[in-house]
Amino acid sequence: MPISHPTMAYSTRGSFAAHALRNLDLLEFLLNHTVLVGLVLVGFFTFRRMVKSGRQTAHAKKMIEKAIRTQTHEPISLHPDIDPALCAGCGNCTKVCPEGDILQMIHRKAVLVNPAKCVGHGECEIACPTDAISLVFGTKTRGMDIPHLSSNYETNVPGLYIAGELGGMGLIRNAIKQGALAAGHALANLADEKAQFDLLIVGAGPAGLAASLSAIAAKKSYLCVEQNSFGGTVANFPRQKVVMSQPFSLPIVGTKKFPSNKFSKEELIAYWEDTRKKTGLKIKEKTGFKALKRVGKIFEVETSQGTVTAKKVILAMGVRGSPRRLGVPGESLSKVTFNLIDPEQYQGQHVVVVGGGNAGVEAAQMLGAAKWKNKVHLLVRSQSFDRCNEDNEKTIRAMEKQGLVTIWFESQVSEIRETSIVIKRKEEVTELLNHFVFIFAGAEMPHKFLMSLGVQIDKKFGEGLSKAA
Ligand SMILES: Cc1cc2nc3c(=O)[nH]c(=O)nc-3n(C[C@H](O)[C@H](O)[C@H](O)COP(=O)(O)OP(=O)(O)OC[C@H]3O[C@@H](n4cnc5c(N)ncnc54)[C@H](O)[C@@H]3O)c2cc1C
Ligand code: SF4
Known part of the structure; x- marks a missing residue:
């Protein structure tokens, strides 16, 4: 066992004592100068915050200049509108957007710096602790045409709903959320007049899938008609396409999260097929919706397979049926x-x-x-x-x-x-x-068709959906 030398022990004890004395001096100094120390600390953190804010502001301004230079300073669809009076400057919204640098901070207020790249995920709205963000269509100077919808997705025609991309909001998760919300509202208040179905759903993409599952969950009768086959636009994605989506929640089966929020088209379709089997979901494929009219409190719906009656109708038809054309000679060639x-x-x-x-x-x-x-x-x-x-x-x-x-x-x-x-x-x-x-030039919104059903088309200048009736 090593034996310590007596002088060594003494000198160690001596250095302990000196160290303790120094600490006591420092403590006394700190106690005597509490206010001064406090001020130094506050000054240090304020300075650090100012430097960070200055850097963020410079970066954000550069991005806005670039957006103006490249003419991408106008949002294309649903996008966040930030109320600077409510923004507390926490920066949460700038971190959650799956599309990257869409929102940035200018003088500790959130600002939309990359408007054209915003696809309307809405993560920023959820992340904002002060409700400073609302999702809106169009801007004060540039109006956007969208069907008249309440926040329950009901159109101006009572009992007729629009869910998913047809309502002007893209993305799989949005479509699922809207399909479930629209069906929940539609089924909560059914007419006592007789009809073959409580709910008729047009389209079996993500919005139609969620609406149909809601009807099963609520034990109501439903008919989902699909002109092609189950899966909607996703079923027509290129083979092995990487799909990106935040976790989504389907009625009955609950929330699904894919690792890194990225997965193949085939994985998503397999998950939906599995859901279809587990829940007994029925879809009438190869059946096109043609027209509808209100008769008393119910709807008479014309499809390619005959006419049926329903108490409520959800149009979840997407917009891919009418791709935007270039209008150039030769566009109708088979190639x-x-x-x-x-x-x-x-x-x-x-x-x-x-x-x-x-x-x-x-x-x-x-x-x-x-x-x-x-x-x-x-x-x-x-x-x-x-x-x-x-x-x-x-x-x-x-x-x-x-x-x-x-x-x-x-x-x-x-x-x-x-x-x-x-x-x-x-x-x-x-x-x-x-x-x-x-x-791939986008899609024409089938507004004329919707108007033929009595649906009003609104021009939105930086506004969200109408308040629920
Ligand atoms: C190439 C491409 C890549 C995309 N990538 C992504 C992505 O990675 N992540 C993401 O979140 N979103 C992505 N999207 C967007 C996403 O696919 C759509 O927002 C979503 O599918 C909309 O769902 P929906 O249910 O509203 O409509 P859709 O999925 O379009 O489904 C509508 C269904 O209605 C049917 N229908 C239409 N008219 C009638 C009628 N008259 N009668 C009967 N049935 C009818 C159609 O056949 C279709 O099956 C992408 C879109 C495209 C085009
Ligand atoms: S999350 Fe809300 S409060 Fe925080 S910076 Fe964004 S808009 Fe402002």
Whole structure:
């Protein structure tokens, strides 16, 4: 066992004593100068906060300047509107957006800095502790047409509801939430007049799925008609497409979260198919909705398979039935399509993809995969990727560097010919060899059809849904 030397022990004790004395001096100093120390600390933290806020403000201002320069300073659809008087400057909203840098802080107030990239997730609204954020359509200067809906998703026609993308709000999770909310409201208050069904649902995408499950949960009779097959737009996504979605909650089966909120189209469809089996959900496929009219307190609904009656109706038809066209010569040639389901079909081909949003960029990524040996050109109308998310932009730019895709900014199609395509970029006109054209220019809202059913279309100037009736 080691024996300590007596002088060593003494000197150690001596240094302890000196150390303790020094601590006592420091304590006495601190006690005598409490106010001074407090002021120094407050000053230090205030300074640190000011530096951080200054950095954030400079970054946010740069982003706004960029948005103005690239003409992406106008929101396209549902987006957050921040009340500066209520904003407490916590910054929560800037951290939760799945799309990245959409909101930033300017002088400790949240500001929308990347409006065109906002797709209306609504995470910011949920994260705000002071209710400073509301989700709105359009801006004070630019109106947006959307069907008249109450916050329960009921239209101006009593008993007729719209849920999902048809109401102007995209995303799978939003569609599910709205389908369940609309059905919950519709089924809570049923007429006593006789009808074949309590609820008729048009469309079996995520909104129609949630609405149908709500009817099962409430033990009410329902009919879900679908002109194609179960799954809606998701069923028509390209094979193995990576779907991004925050966790969603379906009636009966509860909340589903996929790891990292990313999963394949096939995984999502398999989950919904499993849900369909577990709950006994019934869908009348290959049955199109044609028209409806109100007879007394119920609806007479015309479908491609005959007429039925229902007490309430939910239109969950999405908007993909009417893709936006370019209006150029040759657009009706058979080589032109508005959807990509199976990229494997296209190998060794000269392909043009039109559209710089997520759908167009993802299609170009799939068609441009090295294994297919295609020659892919991606045409983007603006001068930057202002409508796709950061992940997609990074991937497509990396593919361009590898020579797998050619990106044409500020370009548009002039004409589509049998074996070629004419592209205009500023004043320069180029004709390219071409076998297939994929157009992803968004969708036309079927407002005329809705108006024929009596639904009013509102122009929203920075407003949310109407208050529930
Ligand atoms: C290429 C692409 C990629 C996308 N990626 C994502 C993503 O990663 N994450 C995300 O959250 N969202 C994504 N979206 C958006 C998402 O798919 C939609 O917002 C969502 O599917 C809308 O759901 P819905 O139920 O409102 O409509 P839909 O899913 O469009 O379903 C509507 C259904 O109604 C049917 N229907 C239409 N008219 C009639 C009629 N007259 N009679 C009977 N049936 C009818 C249609 O056949 C369809 O099955 C993407 C969209 C596209 C186009
Ligand atoms: S979450 Fe609300 S309070 Fe916090 S910065 Fe954003 S808008 Fe302001």
